[in-house]
Amino acid sequence: MHETAAILLSLFVIFVAAQIGAEIAQRVKLPGVVGEIAAGCVIGPSALGWITAEQIVPGTPLEVLAEIGVVLLLFSVGIETRLADLKKVGRSAFLVGVLGVIVPFVAGSLWAHHHGFAWNKSLFVAAAFVATSAGITARVLQELGALQRIESRVILGAAVIDDILAMLLLGVVTSLQVGGGVKIGSLLFVLAQAIGFVAIIGWVGTKAMRRGSHWLDQPINPLSPLTITLAICLGLAFLSTEFGLAAIIGAFLAGMIASERPRREELEHQMQPLLAFLTPFFFVLTGAKIDLSVFANTEALWMLAVVTVIAVISKFVGGYLGSMSLGRNGAAIVGVGMVPRGEVGVVIASLGLASGVFSNQTYAVIVAMSLLTSIITPPVLAVLLKRSAEPAAPVANPE
Amino acid sequence: MHETAAILLSLFVIFVAAQIGAEIAQRVKLPGVVGEIAAGCVIGPSALGWITAEQIVPGTPLEVLAEIGVVLLLFSVGIETRLADLKKVGRSAFLVGVLGVIVPFVAGSLWAHHHGFAWNKSLFVAAAFVATSAGITARVLQELGALQRIESRVILGAAVIDDILAMLLLGVVTSLQVGGGVKIGSLLFVLAQAIGFVAIIGWVGTKAMRRGSHWLDQPINPLSPLTITLAICLGLAFLSTEFGLAAIIGAFLAGMIASERPRREELEHQMQPLLAFLTPFFFVLTGAKIDLSVFANTEALWMLAVVTVIAVISKFVGGYLGSMSLGRNGAAIVGVGMVPRGEVGVVIASLGLASGVFSNQTYAVIVAMSLLTSIITPPVLAVLLKRSAEPAAPVANPE
Numbered sequence: 001m002h003e004t005a006a007i008l009l010s011l012f013v014i015f016v017a018a019q020i021g022a023e024i025a026q027r028v029k030l031p032g033v034v035g036e037i038a039a040g041c042v043i044g045p046s047a048l049g050w051i052t053a054e055q056i057v058p059g060t061p062l063e064v065l066a067e068i069g070v071v072l073l074l075f076s077v078g079i080e081t082r083l084a085d086l087k088k089v090g091r092s093a094f095l096v097g098v099l100g101v102i103v104p105f106v107a108g109s110l111w112a113h114h115h116g117f118a119w120n121k122s123l124f125v126a127a128a129f130v131a132t133s134a135g136i137t138a139r140v141l142q143e144l145g146a147l148q149r150i151e152s153r154v155i156l157g158a159a160v161i162d163d164i165l166a167m168l169l170l171g172v173v174t175s176l177q178v179g180g181g182v183k184i185g186s187l188l189f190v191l192a193q194a195i196g197f198v199a200i201i202g203w204v205g206t207k208a209m210r211r212g213s214h215w216l217d218q219p220i221n222p223l224s225p226l227t228i229t230l231a232i233c234l235g236l237a238f239l240s241t242e243f244g245l246a247a248i249i250g251a252f253l254a255g256m257i258a259s260e261r262p263r264r265e266e267l268e269h270q271m272q273p274l275l276a277f278l279t280p281f282f283f284v285l286t287g288a289k290i291d292l293s294v295f296a297n298t299e300a301l302w303m304l305a306v307v308t309v310i311a312v313i314s315k316f317v318g319g320y321l322g323s324m325s326l327g328r329n330g331a332a333i334v335g336v337g338m339v340p341r342g343e344v345g346v347v348i349a350s351l352g353l354a355s356g357v358f359s360n361q362t363y364a365v366i367v368a369m370s371l372l373t374s375i376i377t378p379p380v381l382a383v384l385l386k387r388s389a390e391p392a393a394p395v396a397n398p399e
Numbered sequence: 400m401h402e403t404a405a406i407l408l409s410l411f412v413i414f415v416a417a418q419i420g421a422e423i424a425q426r427v428k429l430p431g432v433v434g435e436i437a438a439g440c441v442i443g444p445s446a447l448g449w450i451t452a453e454q455i456v457p458g459t460p461l462e463v464l465a466e467i468g469v470v471l472l473l474f475s476v477g478i479e480t481r482l483a484d485l486k487k488v489g490r491s492a493f494l495v496g497v498l499g500v501i502v503p504f505v506a507g508s509l510w511a512h513h514h515g516f517a518w519n520k521s522l523f524v525a526a527a528f529v530a531t532s533a534g535i536t537a538r539v540l541q542e543l544g545a546l547q548r549i550e551s552r553v554i555l556g557a558a559v560i561d562d563i564l565a566m567l568l569l570g571v572v573t574s575l576q577v578g579g580g581v582k583i584g585s586l587l588f589v590l591a592q593a594i595g596f597v598a599i600i601g602w603v604g605t606k607a608m609r610r611g612s613h614w615l616d617q618p619i620n621p622l623s624p625l626t627i628t629l630a631i632c633l634g635l636a637f638l639s640t641e642f643g644l645a646a647i648i649g650a651f652l653a654g655m656i657a658s659e660r661p662r663r664e665e666l667e668h669q670m671q672p673l674l675a676f677l678t679p680f681f682f683v684l685t686g687a688k689i690d691l692s693v694f695a696n697t698e699a700l701w702m703l704a705v706v707t708v709i710a711v712i713s714k715f716v717g718g719y720l721g722s723m724s725l726g727r728n729g730a731a732i733v734g735v736g737m738v739p740r741g742e743v744g745v746v747i748a749s750l751g752l753a754s755g756v757f758s759n760q761t762y763a764v765i766v767a768m769s770l771l772t773s774i775i776t777p778p779v780l781a782v783l784l785k786r787s788a789e790p791a792a793p794v795a796n797p798e
Contacts, residue, residue, distance in 0.1 A: 003458040008637035026619040059402040061463035220425040238407035273669040
C-alpha cells in the first residue's frame with residue numbers, strides 16, 4: 001500500500017507542477033510546453049528533488065507513463081496529418097531529413113575530433129548530435145494550431161526520415177567503435193526493413209482505412225473507433241521499436257492511418273483529455289533529467305555552450321537548406337523545428353557512457369545539450385510561426 | 400530501448416485482450432467488464448502467460464496504470480454523484496456499510512475457527528471477507544447507465560463507510576494477531592481521522608466548488624476545468640491512502656466535489672476517452688491475478704467453494720438487511736452490488752501470507768475468492784438492474 005501512496009504523490013506533484021509551469025509560460029506568451037519542461041527541471045533531482053533520479057530511469061512507472069504520453073501525442077499529431085498532404089511535401093521532407101542528419105553529423109565529428117577524440121569515437125559522439133526528437137516540436141505546432149501548415153508537414157515527414165537515418169547511423173558508429181568493420185550488406189538490409197515498414201504501414205494502412213473504416217463502428221462499444229485506433233497505435237509503436245525505430249514513429253503512422261477515417265474530428269476531440277492527462281508526464285520528466293550541476297563547472301559550461309551552438313546551428317542549416325523551396329520564413333520554421341534532440345540524444349549519450357566512449361562530463365554535457373535544444377526551440381518556433389500567421393506565403397509549386 | 404519495446408507490447412496485448420473480451424461478453428449480454436476480467440485470466444500467468452507474474456506485483460508500471468485506471472473510474476463515478484443525493488440515502492448507506500462489514504466478519508470468523516484457526520487468527524482471516532471493492536460494481540453501474548438510481552447511491556455511500564470500517568478492522572486484527580492488545584484510544588483516533596477526512600473533504604470541498612467553480616476556468620488552458628479536477632483527484636487519492644483508506648475513496652470524493660460544477664456534463668464527457676484507455680488495465684490485471692491452479696486441487700477447490708459461498712451470502716445479507724427500505728428488488732441490487740471484494744481481499748491475504756497466518760493454499764483460496772466475487776457479481780447485477788429498469792419503485796420516504 002505504501003508503494004501506491006508514493007506513486008500517487010509523485011503523479012500529483014508532477015501533474016500539478018506541469019499545470020503551474022504551463023500556466024506561467026503561457027501568461028508570459030511562451031508555449032506551455034516550455035513551462036512544463038522548466039517545472040520538471042525545478043522539481044527534478046538536481047533542484048528540489050521531489051522526483052528522484054531512481055524514479056526516472058527506463059522501465060519505471062513514471063517513465064512508462066511519459067512514454068505513453070509522447071506516444072499518444074504523436075498519435076494525435078498523426079490524426080491531424082493525412083498521407084496525401086505528406087506526399088505533397090515529399091521532396092522537401094526528404095531533403096530536410098537527409099541534410100538534417102548529414103550537417104550535424106559532420107559538424108559533430110569535426111568538433112569531437114578537434115576536442116581530442118579518435119576518429120572512430122568522434123563519429124560516435126557525432127551520432128548524439130543527429131537525431132531529432134519530434135515530440136517537442138509536434139507539441140508546439142499542435143498548441144499553436146499550426147499542424148495544417150506546409151512547414152509542419154515538412155517537419156513531420158522529415159522526422160520520420162531523420163529517425164530512419166539516425167537509427168542506421170547509430171548502427172554504423174557502434175560497430176566502428178567496437179572495432180568491427182561496417183557490413184554494407186547488413187546495413188542495407190536494416191535500411192530496407194525500416195523503409196519497408198514505414199512504406200507498407202503508411203500505404204497499406206491508409207488504403208485499408210479509407211476502404212474499410214466502417215468496421216471501426218461494428219463493435220458494441222460506442223467508443224470503438226477510439227479504442228481500435230488506440231490499439232493500432234500501441235501495436236505500431238511496439239512494431240516500430242522492433243524495426244529499430246522510435247516508438248513515436250509507429251504512433252505517428254497509426255494516427256495518419258486513423259486520419260483517413262471520415263469522422264476524424266471525433267477522434268481528435270477524444271484525444272484531447274488523454275493528452276491533457278498524459279503528455280505532462282513526458283515533458284516534466286524531460287525537464288527533470290536536466291542535470292543542473294553541469295552549469296556549476298566553468299569548463300563544462302563552456303563545453304556545453306560550444307556543443308549546443310554547434311548542435312543548434314548545424315541542425316538549423318540542414319533543415320533550412322532542405323526546405324528553401326518554402327521561402328525564407330518557411331525554411332527558418334523548418335530549420336528551427338528540427339532542432340530539438342530530446343530523449344534520443346540522451347539515449348545515445350547513455351550508450352556512450354556505458355561503452356566507455358564518453359567521460360561522465362562529456363555525458364552530462366551531451367545530455368544537457370539534448371535537453372537544452374528542447375527548451376530553446378519552443379519559444380523561437382512560436383515567434384516564427386506567429387510572425388507568419390498566414391499559411392506560408394503562396395508557393396506556386398512547393399516541390 | 401528494449402524495456403520500452405517490452406512494455407509497449409504488454410500494453411498492446413492487454414488493451415487488445417480487453418477489447419476482445421468486452422466485445423464477446425457484450426454480445427452474449429454480459430457486462431463488458433466480465434469479458435475484460437476473463438481476458439486477463441486467459442492472458443495471465445496461470446494460463447497463456449502473456450502477462451507474467453513479475454509484471455503484476457505492486458509498483459510495476461502495469462500495476463500503476465491499473466491503479467490510475469481504477470482511480471479515474473471512481474473519479475468519474477463521483478462526478479455523476481452529488482453529495483446532496485448521497486445525503487438523501489445516508490441512513491440506508493450507513494446501515495449497508497455497517498451490516499455489510501459485521502455479517503461477513505462474523506461469518507468469516509466462525510468459518511475460520513471451525514476450520515481450525517485459533518481465534519486471534521480467525522479474526523484475521525475474517526478480515527479478508529470484509530472489504531468491498533467498489534471498482535467492479537461502479538463500472539457495471541456506469542456501463543448500464545444506472546448511476547442515478549437510488550440503489551447506486553446507497554452502494555457508493557456504503558462503499559465509503561465500508562472502507563473506513565474495514566481499515567479499522569484490519570488495524571484491530573493485526574494487533575490481536577501479533578499478540579498486542581487493542582488500544583481503544585488509538586483506534587478511536589484513527590476512526591476520527593478517517594471520518595474527519597471524508598467529512599471535511601466532502602463538505603468543504605463541495606461547498607467551495609459550488610461557490611467558486613468559476614476559477615476552474617481562469618487558467619489559459621481551455622481544458623483547465625478537467626486538468627484542475629484531475630489534479631484534485633490525484634491529490635485526494637494520495638491523501639486518502641495517508642489516512643489509511645483506499646485511493647479510490649479519495650478519487651470518488653474528488654469526483655463528487657467536481658460534480659458541483661455547473662457544467663459537469665462536460666467533465667463526464669471528457670472522462671470517457673480516459674476511462675476507455677486506462678480502466679481496461681485495471682480489469683485485465685484483476686483477471687490476470689486469478690491463480691487457475693487452485694482449481695486443479697480437489698481439496699482447495701472445495702474450500703474455495705465454501706469460502707466463496709460464505710463470502711457472497713454474508714455480504715449479500717448485510718447489504719440486503721441494510722437497505723430493506725428500498726423494497727425487495729432494490730435491497731437485492733444493493734446486496735449484490737456490495738459482494739465484490741476485488742483487490743482489497745487480495746491485499747489482506749498477502750499480509751496474512753507474509754505474517755505466516757495463512758498457508759499458501761489458504762492464501763490462494765482467499766485470493767481466488769476475492770476475485771471470484773468480482774466475476775460473479777457483474778452478470779447478476781446486470782440482470783437485477785434490467786429487471787427493474789425503471790428508477791426504483793416509488794418509495795415515499797427512502798429514509
